Amino acid sequence: MKILVVMTAKATLHLLDGEEHPSGFWAEEFVVPYSEFTAAGHTVDVATIGGRTPTVDQTSIDPQFLKWVRPPGSPDEDTANAAEYVRVIENTPQLKSPLAVESLTEQDVAAYDGLYVSGGHGAIGDLPKSDALAQVLRWAIARDKPIATVCHGHTALLALRDGDGRWPFEGYRMTAFSHSEELVTSMAGRLPLILEAELTRLGARYEKADVIWDSHVVVDRRLTTGQNPYSSKALAETFLQQLAKG
Template identity: 90%
Template sequence: MKILVVMTAKATLHLLDGEQHPSGFWAEEFVVPYKLFTAAGHTVDVATVGGEAPTVDLTSIDPGNLRFVRPQGSPDEDEANAAEYVRVIENTPQLKHPIAVESLEEKDIADYDGIYVSGGHGAIGDLPKSDELAQVLRWAIAQDKPLATVCHGHTALLALRDGEGRWPFEGYRMTAFSHDEELVTNMAGRLPLILEAELTRLGARYEKAEAIWDSHVVVDRRLTTGQNPYSSKALAETFLQELAQG
Protein backbone atom coordinates (compact mmCIF):
# COMPACT_ATOMS: atom_id res chain seq x y z
CA MET A 1 0.00 0.00 0.00
CA LYS A 2 1.10 3.55 -0.72
CA ILE A 3 0.49 6.79 1.14
CA LEU A 4 1.12 10.25 -0.28
CA VAL A 5 2.31 12.74 2.33
CA VAL A 6 1.82 16.38 1.32
CA MET A 7 4.00 18.95 3.07
CA THR A 8 4.71 22.67 2.99
CA ALA A 9 7.84 23.81 1.19
CA LYS A 10 7.80 27.24 2.82
CA ALA A 11 10.73 28.10 5.07
CA THR A 12 9.19 31.39 6.23
CA LEU A 13 5.70 32.74 6.83
CA HIS A 14 4.76 36.30 5.84
CA LEU A 15 3.01 37.81 8.86
CA LEU A 16 0.54 40.70 8.91
CA ASP A 17 3.16 43.13 10.23
CA GLY A 18 5.46 42.34 7.31
CA GLU A 19 7.86 40.03 9.12
CA GLN A 20 9.10 36.97 7.23
CA HIS A 21 8.93 34.66 10.23
CA PRO A 22 11.12 31.52 10.19
CA SER A 23 8.82 28.54 9.79
CA GLY A 24 8.49 25.28 7.84
CA PHE A 25 7.00 21.87 8.61
CA TRP A 26 6.51 20.68 12.18
CA ALA A 27 8.84 17.74 12.84
CA GLU A 28 6.53 15.65 15.04
CA GLU A 29 3.72 15.90 12.50
CA PHE A 30 5.89 14.30 9.83
CA VAL A 31 8.14 11.95 11.78
CA VAL A 32 5.59 10.24 14.03
CA PRO A 33 3.11 9.39 11.24
CA TYR A 34 5.94 8.49 8.83
CA LYS A 35 7.37 5.97 11.28
CA LEU A 36 3.94 4.46 11.94
CA PHE A 37 3.07 4.29 8.25
CA THR A 38 6.33 2.59 7.28
CA ALA A 39 6.22 0.25 10.28
CA ALA A 40 2.81 -0.88 9.07
CA GLY A 41 4.36 -1.78 5.72
CA HIS A 42 3.26 1.21 3.68
CA THR A 43 5.40 2.89 1.05
CA VAL A 44 5.47 6.65 1.65
CA ASP A 45 5.95 9.31 -1.01
CA VAL A 46 6.39 12.99 -0.13
CA ALA A 47 5.07 15.82 -2.30
CA THR A 48 5.49 19.58 -2.01
CA VAL A 49 4.44 22.58 -4.07
CA GLY A 50 7.14 23.04 -6.68
CA GLY A 51 8.92 19.87 -5.61
CA GLU A 52 11.09 21.90 -3.24
CA ALA A 53 12.75 20.13 -0.34
CA PRO A 54 10.77 21.02 2.81
CA THR A 55 12.39 22.92 5.67
CA VAL A 56 11.88 21.82 9.25
CA ASP A 57 10.69 24.49 11.68
CA LEU A 58 13.67 24.72 14.03
CA THR A 59 11.45 25.30 17.05
CA SER A 60 9.95 21.84 16.44
CA ILE A 61 13.31 20.16 17.04
CA ASP A 62 14.26 22.34 20.03
CA PRO A 63 13.73 20.38 23.28
CA GLY A 64 13.39 23.65 25.17
CA ASN A 65 10.38 24.55 23.06
CA LEU A 66 8.74 21.12 22.85
CA ARG A 67 7.68 21.26 26.49
CA PHE A 68 5.37 24.14 25.61
CA VAL A 69 3.50 22.24 22.87
CA ARG A 70 2.40 19.16 24.77
CA PRO A 71 -0.25 18.78 27.49
CA GLN A 72 0.50 19.60 31.08
CA GLY A 73 1.51 16.46 32.95
CA SER A 74 2.59 14.56 29.83
CA PRO A 75 5.95 12.73 29.99
CA ASP A 76 9.06 14.84 29.54
CA GLU A 77 10.75 13.01 26.68
CA ASP A 78 11.62 16.18 24.81
CA GLU A 79 15.37 15.58 24.48
CA ALA A 80 14.91 12.06 23.13
CA ASN A 81 12.04 13.07 20.88
CA ALA A 82 13.93 15.99 19.36
CA ALA A 83 16.94 13.77 18.66
CA GLU A 84 14.70 11.17 17.01
CA TYR A 85 12.98 13.78 14.87
CA VAL A 86 16.36 15.01 13.63
CA ARG A 87 17.58 11.47 12.96
CA VAL A 88 14.54 10.53 10.89
CA ILE A 89 14.49 13.81 8.95
CA GLU A 90 18.17 13.49 8.08
CA ASN A 91 17.73 9.89 6.94
CA THR A 92 14.54 10.15 4.89
CA PRO A 93 15.45 10.53 1.21
CA GLN A 94 11.90 11.49 0.25
CA LEU A 95 12.42 14.79 2.08
CA LYS A 96 15.47 15.62 -0.01
CA HIS A 97 13.82 14.88 -3.35
CA PRO A 98 10.04 15.26 -3.00
CA ILE A 99 7.55 14.91 -5.83
CA ALA A 100 6.27 18.16 -7.29
CA VAL A 101 2.54 18.43 -6.63
CA GLU A 102 2.24 19.97 -10.08
CA SER A 103 3.53 16.77 -11.71
CA LEU A 104 0.83 14.54 -10.21
CA GLU A 105 -1.93 13.32 -12.49
CA GLU A 106 -5.28 11.68 -11.83
CA LYS A 107 -3.86 8.24 -12.57
CA ASP A 108 -1.08 8.84 -10.04
CA ILE A 109 -3.60 9.57 -7.29
CA ALA A 110 -5.39 6.33 -8.16
CA ASP A 111 -2.21 4.46 -7.17
CA TYR A 112 -2.29 5.77 -3.60
CA ASP A 113 -4.38 4.22 -0.84
CA GLY A 114 -4.63 7.49 1.05
CA ILE A 115 -3.31 11.05 1.37
CA TYR A 116 -1.97 12.63 4.54
CA VAL A 117 -1.33 16.38 4.79
CA SER A 118 1.30 17.22 7.39
CA GLY A 119 1.34 20.55 9.18
CA GLY A 120 3.44 23.40 10.45
CA HIS A 121 2.73 27.13 10.23
CA GLY A 122 4.59 27.20 6.90
CA ALA A 123 1.58 25.43 5.38
CA ILE A 124 -0.39 28.68 5.57
CA GLY A 125 2.00 30.17 3.03
CA ASP A 126 1.67 27.69 0.17
CA LEU A 127 -0.85 24.87 0.58
CA PRO A 128 -4.08 26.93 0.28
CA LYS A 129 -2.65 28.87 -2.68
CA SER A 130 -1.82 25.91 -4.92
CA ASP A 131 -4.40 25.24 -7.63
CA GLU A 132 -2.56 22.01 -8.44
CA LEU A 133 -2.85 20.74 -4.87
CA ALA A 134 -6.55 21.57 -4.88
CA GLN A 135 -6.88 19.49 -8.04
CA VAL A 136 -5.00 16.58 -6.47
CA LEU A 137 -7.38 16.64 -3.52
CA ARG A 138 -10.43 16.86 -5.80
CA TRP A 139 -9.21 13.74 -7.58
CA ALA A 140 -8.72 12.02 -4.24
CA ILE A 141 -12.25 12.92 -3.13
CA ALA A 142 -13.71 11.77 -6.45
CA GLN A 143 -11.86 8.45 -6.06
CA ASP A 144 -13.10 8.09 -2.47
CA LYS A 145 -9.57 8.03 -1.05
CA PRO A 146 -9.16 8.38 2.72
CA LEU A 147 -7.70 11.78 3.63
CA ALA A 148 -5.98 12.85 6.84
CA THR A 149 -4.74 16.25 7.95
CA VAL A 150 -3.18 17.52 11.15
CA CYS A 151 -2.78 20.94 12.76
CA HIS A 152 -2.19 23.48 9.94
CA GLY A 153 -2.26 20.81 7.24
CA HIS A 154 -5.97 21.65 7.02
CA THR A 155 -5.04 24.80 5.09
CA ALA A 156 -4.81 22.52 2.04
CA LEU A 157 -8.59 22.07 2.27
CA LEU A 158 -9.55 25.74 2.33
CA ALA A 159 -9.55 26.42 -1.42
CA LEU A 160 -11.50 23.30 -2.40
CA ARG A 161 -14.88 23.76 -4.07
CA ASP A 162 -17.20 21.34 -5.83
CA GLY A 163 -18.91 21.86 -9.19
CA GLU A 164 -21.55 24.06 -7.53
CA GLY A 165 -19.00 26.22 -5.76
CA ARG A 166 -19.57 24.67 -2.35
CA TRP A 167 -16.90 23.55 0.06
CA PRO A 168 -16.91 19.72 -0.10
CA PHE A 169 -16.45 19.36 3.67
CA GLU A 170 -19.38 21.58 4.67
CA GLY A 171 -21.14 19.96 7.64
CA TYR A 172 -18.23 17.66 8.49
CA ARG A 173 -17.10 17.26 12.07
CA MET A 174 -13.42 18.11 12.28
CA THR A 175 -10.70 19.48 14.48
CA ALA A 176 -7.61 21.59 13.75
CA PHE A 177 -5.14 23.84 15.54
CA SER A 178 -7.32 25.94 17.82
CA HIS A 179 -7.54 29.69 18.22
CA ASP A 180 -6.64 29.21 21.89
CA GLU A 181 -3.42 27.49 20.83
CA GLU A 182 -2.64 30.24 18.31
CA LEU A 183 -2.99 32.82 21.07
CA VAL A 184 -0.08 31.35 23.04
CA THR A 185 2.33 31.34 20.07
CA ASN A 186 4.71 34.21 19.35
CA MET A 187 2.71 34.97 16.19
CA ALA A 188 -0.57 35.71 17.96
CA GLY A 189 -2.42 38.55 16.26
CA ARG A 190 -0.09 38.53 13.27
CA LEU A 191 -1.13 35.42 11.35
CA PRO A 192 -2.69 35.71 7.88
CA LEU A 193 -5.52 33.43 8.98
CA ILE A 194 -6.91 31.63 12.01
CA LEU A 195 -7.64 28.08 10.96
CA GLU A 196 -10.43 27.43 13.45
CA ALA A 197 -12.24 30.54 12.23
CA GLU A 198 -11.74 29.69 8.55
CA LEU A 199 -13.02 26.14 8.90
CA THR A 200 -16.03 27.28 10.88
CA ARG A 201 -16.78 29.98 8.31
CA LEU A 202 -16.76 27.38 5.55
CA GLY A 203 -19.24 25.21 7.42
CA ALA A 204 -17.15 22.74 9.44
CA ARG A 205 -18.55 21.48 12.74
CA TYR A 206 -15.36 22.34 14.59
CA GLU A 207 -14.41 20.68 17.87
CA LYS A 208 -11.31 20.57 20.06
CA ALA A 209 -9.80 19.04 23.17
CA GLU A 210 -10.87 20.44 26.53
CA ALA A 211 -7.33 21.68 27.25
CA ILE A 212 -4.87 23.21 24.80
CA TRP A 213 -2.21 20.87 23.41
CA ASP A 214 -4.20 17.75 24.32
CA SER A 215 -4.53 15.12 21.61
CA HIS A 216 -7.81 15.20 19.72
CA VAL A 217 -8.75 13.27 16.56
CA VAL A 218 -12.02 13.29 14.63
CA VAL A 219 -13.19 10.96 11.86
CA ASP A 220 -16.08 11.96 9.61
CA ARG A 221 -16.66 9.86 6.54
CA ARG A 222 -13.35 9.64 4.64
CA LEU A 223 -11.71 12.56 6.45
CA THR A 224 -9.55 12.11 9.57
CA THR A 225 -8.35 15.27 11.34
CA GLY A 226 -5.97 15.93 14.21
CA GLN A 227 -5.82 19.08 16.32
CA ASN A 228 -2.16 19.74 17.06
CA PRO A 229 1.35 18.21 17.10
CA TYR A 230 0.55 16.02 20.11
CA SER A 231 -2.33 14.51 18.10
CA SER A 232 0.06 13.13 15.46
CA LYS A 233 0.34 9.63 16.93
CA ALA A 234 -3.39 9.13 17.45
CA LEU A 235 -4.11 10.63 14.05
CA ALA A 236 -1.72 8.26 12.28
CA GLU A 237 -3.03 5.23 14.16
CA THR A 238 -6.61 6.18 13.33
CA PHE A 239 -5.73 6.79 9.68
CA LEU A 240 -4.10 3.38 9.44
CA GLN A 241 -7.34 1.86 10.73
CA GLU A 242 -9.27 3.75 8.06
CA LEU A 243 -6.87 2.51 5.36
CA ALA A 244 -7.24 -1.07 6.57
CA GLN A 245 -10.99 -0.82 6.10
CA GLY A 246 -10.46 0.13 2.44
Protein backbone atom coordinates in the same frame (compact mmCIF):
# COMPACT_ATOMS: atom_id res chain seq x y z
CA MET B 1 -0.38 0.08 0.64
CA LYS B 2 0.89 3.34 -0.77
CA ILE B 3 0.45 6.71 0.98
CA LEU B 4 1.08 10.20 -0.38
CA VAL B 5 2.30 12.71 2.20
CA VAL B 6 1.89 16.35 1.20
CA MET B 7 3.79 19.01 3.12
CA THR B 8 4.76 22.65 2.97
CA ALA B 9 7.93 23.78 1.23
CA LYS B 10 7.84 27.25 2.80
CA ALA B 11 10.76 28.15 5.07
CA THR B 12 9.16 31.39 6.29
CA LEU B 13 5.67 32.73 6.86
CA HIS B 14 4.75 36.29 5.90
CA LEU B 15 2.95 37.88 8.86
CA LEU B 16 0.49 40.76 8.85
CA ASP B 17 3.09 43.19 10.18
CA GLY B 18 5.46 42.35 7.31
CA GLU B 19 7.82 40.05 9.19
CA GLU B 20 9.09 36.97 7.37
CA HIS B 21 8.87 34.63 10.33
CA PRO B 22 11.09 31.51 10.27
CA SER B 23 8.82 28.52 9.81
CA GLY B 24 8.51 25.31 7.82
CA PHE B 25 7.03 21.89 8.54
CA TRP B 26 6.53 20.72 12.12
CA ALA B 27 8.84 17.79 12.79
CA GLU B 28 6.51 15.71 14.98
CA GLU B 29 3.69 16.02 12.46
CA PHE B 30 5.84 14.46 9.76
CA VAL B 31 8.09 12.07 11.65
CA VAL B 32 5.51 10.36 13.87
CA PRO B 33 2.99 9.55 11.08
CA TYR B 34 5.78 8.67 8.63
CA SER B 35 7.27 6.26 11.17
CA GLU B 36 3.86 4.73 11.88
CA PHE B 37 3.12 4.32 8.17
CA THR B 38 6.46 2.70 7.33
CA ALA B 39 6.41 0.49 10.44
CA ALA B 40 3.07 -0.85 9.19
CA GLY B 41 4.78 -1.81 5.94
CA HIS B 42 3.37 0.93 3.73
CA THR B 43 5.23 2.77 0.97
CA VAL B 44 5.35 6.54 1.50
CA ASP B 45 5.91 9.24 -1.10
CA VAL B 46 6.39 12.90 -0.19
CA ALA B 47 5.20 15.79 -2.36
CA THR B 48 5.62 19.55 -2.03
CA ILE B 49 4.64 22.55 -4.12
CA GLY B 50 7.19 22.77 -6.91
CA GLY B 51 9.02 19.70 -5.63
CA ARG B 52 11.05 21.95 -3.35
CA THR B 53 12.93 20.43 -0.44
CA PRO B 54 10.93 21.11 2.73
CA THR B 55 12.45 22.99 5.66
CA VAL B 56 11.91 21.84 9.22
CA ASP B 57 10.75 24.49 11.69
CA GLN B 58 13.73 24.74 14.01
CA THR B 59 11.58 25.19 17.10
CA SER B 60 10.01 21.79 16.41
CA ILE B 61 13.36 20.06 16.98
CA ASP B 62 14.34 22.16 20.01
CA PRO B 63 13.76 20.13 23.20
CA GLN B 64 13.55 23.35 25.22
CA PHE B 65 10.59 24.45 23.10
CA LEU B 66 8.73 21.15 22.82
CA LYS B 67 7.51 21.35 26.41
CA TRP B 68 5.26 24.23 25.36
CA VAL B 69 3.40 22.22 22.69
CA ARG B 70 2.24 19.27 24.79
CA PRO B 71 -0.42 19.22 27.49
CA PRO B 72 0.42 19.90 31.15
CA GLY B 73 1.40 16.72 32.98
CA SER B 74 2.36 14.79 29.85
CA PRO B 75 5.65 12.82 29.93
CA ASP B 76 8.81 14.84 29.44
CA GLU B 77 10.48 12.95 26.62
CA ASP B 78 11.40 16.10 24.73
CA THR B 79 15.15 15.49 24.42
CA ALA B 80 14.72 11.95 23.13
CA ASN B 81 11.88 12.96 20.83
CA ALA B 82 13.82 15.86 19.32
CA ALA B 83 16.78 13.59 18.64
CA GLU B 84 14.51 11.04 16.96
CA TYR B 85 12.88 13.72 14.82
CA VAL B 86 16.29 14.89 13.61
CA ARG B 87 17.45 11.31 12.95
CA VAL B 88 14.40 10.46 10.84
CA ILE B 89 14.46 13.75 8.93
CA GLU B 90 18.15 13.33 8.11
CA ASN B 91 17.63 9.75 6.94
CA THR B 92 14.45 10.07 4.88
CA PRO B 93 15.39 10.36 1.18
CA GLN B 94 11.85 11.40 0.22
CA LEU B 95 12.45 14.71 2.02
CA LYS B 96 15.54 15.42 -0.03
CA SER B 97 13.90 14.76 -3.40
CA PRO B 98 10.14 15.19 -3.01
CA LEU B 99 7.67 14.86 -5.84
CA ALA B 100 6.26 18.05 -7.30
CA VAL B 101 2.54 18.32 -6.57
CA GLU B 102 2.15 19.87 -10.03
CA SER B 103 3.55 16.74 -11.68
CA LEU B 104 0.94 14.39 -10.19
CA THR B 105 -1.71 13.10 -12.57
CA GLU B 106 -5.13 11.64 -11.92
CA GLN B 107 -3.65 8.20 -12.54
CA ASP B 108 -0.89 8.89 -10.00
CA VAL B 109 -3.45 9.84 -7.36
CA ALA B 110 -5.50 6.74 -8.15
CA ALA B 111 -2.47 4.59 -7.31
CA TYR B 112 -2.36 5.84 -3.70
CA ASP B 113 -4.47 4.22 -1.00
CA GLY B 114 -4.65 7.43 1.02
CA LEU B 115 -3.36 10.98 1.32
CA TYR B 116 -1.95 12.65 4.43
CA VAL B 117 -1.30 16.41 4.71
CA SER B 118 1.35 17.25 7.30
CA GLY B 119 1.33 20.54 9.18
CA GLY B 120 3.44 23.42 10.43
CA HIS B 121 2.76 27.15 10.23
CA GLY B 122 4.59 27.23 6.90
CA ALA B 123 1.60 25.44 5.38
CA ILE B 124 -0.40 28.67 5.58
CA GLY B 125 1.99 30.18 3.05
CA ASP B 126 1.70 27.72 0.18
CA LEU B 127 -0.81 24.89 0.56
CA PRO B 128 -4.05 26.93 0.25
CA LYS B 129 -2.65 28.83 -2.75
CA SER B 130 -1.88 25.84 -4.94
CA ASP B 131 -4.34 25.05 -7.72
CA ALA B 132 -2.42 21.84 -8.38
CA LEU B 133 -2.86 20.64 -4.81
CA ALA B 134 -6.57 21.48 -4.94
CA GLN B 135 -6.82 19.32 -8.07
CA VAL B 136 -4.97 16.42 -6.41
CA LEU B 137 -7.41 16.60 -3.49
CA ARG B 138 -10.41 16.72 -5.83
CA TRP B 139 -9.16 13.57 -7.56
CA ALA B 140 -8.70 11.87 -4.18
CA ILE B 141 -12.20 12.88 -3.04
CA ALA B 142 -13.75 11.73 -6.32
CA ARG B 143 -12.19 8.30 -5.81
CA ASP B 144 -13.26 8.19 -2.16
CA LYS B 145 -9.66 7.99 -0.93
CA PRO B 146 -9.11 8.36 2.84
CA ILE B 147 -7.61 11.79 3.60
CA ALA B 148 -5.95 12.85 6.84
CA THR B 149 -4.67 16.25 7.93
CA VAL B 150 -3.14 17.55 11.13
CA CYS B 151 -2.77 20.99 12.72
CA HIS B 152 -2.19 23.53 9.88
CA GLY B 153 -2.26 20.86 7.16
CA HIS B 154 -5.96 21.67 6.95
CA THR B 155 -5.07 24.83 5.04
CA ALA B 156 -4.83 22.56 1.99
CA LEU B 157 -8.60 22.09 2.21
CA LEU B 158 -9.59 25.75 2.30
CA ALA B 159 -9.63 26.48 -1.44
CA LEU B 160 -11.54 23.35 -2.43
CA ARG B 161 -14.95 23.75 -4.10
CA ASP B 162 -17.25 21.28 -5.82
CA GLY B 163 -19.07 21.75 -9.12
CA ASP B 164 -21.74 23.83 -7.37
CA GLY B 165 -19.18 26.12 -5.79
CA ARG B 166 -19.63 24.61 -2.34
CA TRP B 167 -16.92 23.48 0.06
CA PRO B 168 -16.91 19.67 -0.11
CA PHE B 169 -16.43 19.31 3.67
CA GLU B 170 -19.36 21.51 4.66
CA GLY B 171 -21.11 19.95 7.64
CA TYR B 172 -18.21 17.63 8.51
CA ARG B 173 -17.07 17.26 12.09
CA MET B 174 -13.40 18.12 12.29
CA THR B 175 -10.67 19.51 14.47
CA ALA B 176 -7.59 21.62 13.71
CA PHE B 177 -5.12 23.89 15.47
CA SER B 178 -7.30 25.95 17.76
CA HIS B 179 -7.56 29.70 18.21
CA SER B 180 -6.69 29.13 21.88
CA GLU B 181 -3.41 27.56 20.80
CA GLU B 182 -2.69 30.32 18.28
CA LEU B 183 -3.13 32.92 21.02
CA VAL B 184 -0.19 31.55 23.00
CA THR B 185 2.23 31.54 20.06
CA SER B 186 4.63 34.38 19.31
CA MET B 187 2.62 35.10 16.14
CA ALA B 188 -0.69 35.80 17.89
CA GLY B 189 -2.53 38.64 16.20
CA ARG B 190 -0.18 38.63 13.21
CA LEU B 191 -1.18 35.49 11.31
CA PRO B 192 -2.71 35.72 7.81
CA LEU B 193 -5.56 33.45 8.95
CA ILE B 194 -6.95 31.65 11.97
CA LEU B 195 -7.66 28.10 10.90
CA GLU B 196 -10.43 27.41 13.41
CA ALA B 197 -12.27 30.53 12.20
CA GLU B 198 -11.79 29.68 8.52
CA LEU B 199 -13.04 26.12 8.88
CA THR B 200 -16.07 27.27 10.88
CA ARG B 201 -16.84 29.95 8.29
CA LEU B 202 -16.80 27.32 5.54
CA GLY B 203 -19.27 25.15 7.44
CA ALA B 204 -17.16 22.70 9.46
CA ARG B 205 -18.52 21.49 12.79
CA TYR B 206 -15.34 22.34 14.65
CA GLU B 207 -14.34 20.70 17.92
CA LYS B 208 -11.21 20.56 20.08
CA ALA B 209 -9.68 18.93 23.15
CA ASP B 210 -10.86 20.11 26.56
CA VAL B 211 -7.25 20.88 27.54
CA ILE B 212 -4.99 23.10 25.44
CA TRP B 213 -2.34 21.14 23.49
CA ASP B 214 -4.00 17.80 24.28
CA SER B 215 -4.47 15.16 21.59
CA HIS B 216 -7.75 15.23 19.69
CA VAL B 217 -8.66 13.31 16.54
CA VAL B 218 -11.96 13.33 14.63
CA VAL B 219 -13.16 10.98 11.90
CA ASP B 220 -16.06 11.95 9.66
CA ARG B 221 -16.65 9.75 6.65
CA ARG B 222 -13.32 9.50 4.77
CA LEU B 223 -11.70 12.52 6.47
CA THR B 224 -9.49 12.14 9.57
CA THR B 225 -8.31 15.31 11.30
CA GLY B 226 -5.92 15.98 14.17
CA GLN B 227 -5.77 19.12 16.27
CA ASN B 228 -2.11 19.78 17.03
CA PRO B 229 1.39 18.23 17.14
CA TYR B 230 0.53 16.09 20.16
CA SER B 231 -2.28 14.53 18.10
CA SER B 232 0.14 13.14 15.50
CA LYS B 233 0.41 9.60 16.87
CA ALA B 234 -3.32 9.14 17.44
CA LEU B 235 -4.02 10.64 14.02
CA ALA B 236 -1.62 8.24 12.30
CA GLU B 237 -3.05 5.22 14.12
CA THR B 238 -6.59 6.25 13.27
CA PHE B 239 -5.69 6.90 9.65
CA LEU B 240 -4.13 3.44 9.37
CA GLN B 241 -7.41 1.99 10.63
CA GLN B 242 -9.26 3.94 7.94
CA LEU B 243 -6.89 2.64 5.28
CA ALA B 244 -7.43 -0.93 6.48
CA LYS B 245 -11.14 -0.53 5.83
CA GLY B 246 -10.37 0.03 2.14
